[in-house]
Amino acid sequence: MTEAQKKTASKMTLFAITWPIFIEILLHMLMGNADTLMLSQYDDDSVAAVGVSNQIMSVIIVMFGFVAAGTTILIAQNLGAKKYERAGIIAVVSIVANIFLGLLLSIGLFLFGEQILTLMNIPEELIDIALIYLQIVGGFAFVQALIMTLSAVIKSHGFTKDAMYVTLGMNVLNVIGNYIFIFGAFGAPELGATGVAMSTAFSRALGTVVLFAVLYRRVQGDLPWKKTFSTFPKQEFADLFRIGIPAAGEQLSYNASQMVITYFIASMGTVALTTRVYTINIVMFAFLFSIAIGQGTQILVGHMIGEKRYEDAYQRAMKSLGIGAGVSVFVSFLFMVFSDQLFSIFTDNQDIIQLGGILLIITVILEPGRAANLIIINTLRAAGDVRYPVYIGILSMWGVAVLVSYMAGIWFGLGLIGIWIAMTLDEWLRGLLMIRRWRQGKWRNMSFVDRNEQKADNE
Structure with a gap:
């Protein structure tokens, strides 16, 4: 170096x-x-x-x-x-x-x-x-x-x-x-x-x-x-x-579940599909900081784990979560307030503008759960705890996000609003479980550097 x-x-x-x-x-x-x-x-x-x-x-x-x-x-x-x-x-x-x-x-x-x-x-x-x-x-x-x-x-x-x-x-x-x-x-x-x-x-x-x-x-x-x-x-x-x-498995499960949900939305017509695209393009800026702080925290925690500074890694993750969740909620609230103006940038279709505004209201509730996923999952991986997020992700994404999307969006006729409610439930369930896992501290004995050193000693 x-x-x-x-x-x-x-x-x-x-x-x-x-x-x-x-x-x-x-x-x-x-x-x-x-x-x-x-x-x-x-x-x-x-x-x-x-x-x-x-x-x-x-x-x-x-x-x-x-x-x-x-x-x-x-x-x-x-x-x-x-x-x-x-x-x-x-x-x-x-x-x-x-x-x-x-x-x-x-x-x-x-x-x-x-x-x-x-x-x-x-x-x-x-x-x-x-x-x-x-x-x-x-x-x-x-x-x-x-x-x-x-x-x-x-x-x-x-x-x-x-x-x-x-x-x-x-x-x-x-x-x-x-x-x-x-x-x-x-x-x-x-x-x-x-x-x-x-x-x-x-x-x-x-x-x-x-x-x-x-x-x-x-x-x-x-x-x-x-x-x-x-x-x-x-x-x-x-x-x-x-x-x-395992890391890709969690992401692949999420994206595959989103493809199934997109299949549901496609059956609702072009207006629903277009509203989804515009809404996602807006709300991405609400959780942008959580993505960035999650990636930055992953790098720092990885270095700390290599140096065996486990308590510093724990505190770093929890502080990062508070910052990321706070900023995401604040930005999503601003988007909710100015929803008409934001959607008008993309389209003059009033059906899209009105439906998108409702989705942004739900997004304010959704964001804290998503912040926990984006930040804590990254820190768990950085510490070597890579399987738990996959197991929980698969169960929640398909058992909650996909299933509730179908039931609320299609079966009960709530359309895109029902799908957004399902996504909120999924993000919150996974987020709370990830925080619980991090606080339990099982990741402290999962470093890949330590595993390889132990393996070399045994050989």
Whole structure:
């Protein structure tokens, strides 16, 4: 580890780590909002089609995330324990693993996109638009896999600002591309949703190139490319899968349950689908800070676990939860107050504006539960407790979110309001159970660094 890297690690505080992550996630959200906002000026059907396609892409991204999740936790724990070479080996293994996984899923999305959309019960008038978007963005899914892994390596070393700057550049390029190809500016063809897909794919591809350059500059000296594969890195792969598969399992369960719920919403018509897309684009900003503080806390807790500072890790998580929940509730309350103005940015359809306003009222109640999930689940993973969130997640997402969505939304005829109530119950149940698990302290004996040391001693 270089002196610059050690200096960066020594200055890691929650604020220093979190604010660039906050800006980075904000920029990612703005990229999605820019797509939705610019498409809304073109055609509401395109908004709904892209929204369903992105629901599918979110599941694919979870598949990449299982490697990235393991990367962040393992590198943070090993850097905290001052095992720098092992941290480098984990980084190399992660990058190679996600390249192969990304290529495999990209080919699958390109070849079987139509069949996937058909399973989603998407309205017939939207399927052609959604398919073109999914084939372009999905065909370049391997690029997103690389972005996630490279960012995880860079941020785990404390260089969160570098990832933020790259994301800023991708956003600027994406918005420019949207303007040119959605509306046919500067003599370009008017492509609508297809133009959004092209712009998204190109900006991500260029961002990947820049992230590789950042990786070379910041941590290249700690990445033993040749040594890593001189013998098969069995232990590193095992640790990545041991963390990543349960972490991805929880996220995959969530996204799969959301796809089923989207299937329910699709049966309610295009207005319901479009309202959902606009509402999600608004409420994402309410839980944005919880996402950022959850990721920042995960890095800090990972380092603390590597250093065996268990009480500091416990206190850090609880303080982070209070901050994240408070900010999320405050922002969601503001959105509720100004709901008409916010929805009017996207559409003049009064049915969408009125229904969206009701959903924002429910969101104020939903947010504290979601904050507990986003923050405490990340800290449990950082400490090595990766299975419990999956077990609880599967039970609650399907037993509460999906089941109650069907009963309240379709059976009792409450529509999208019933679905939002179901999501609130799910988030609160999981959130309370995650807090209980963290306070019990079973994670104190689950560090992967400690496990490997004990294994080596036994051998």
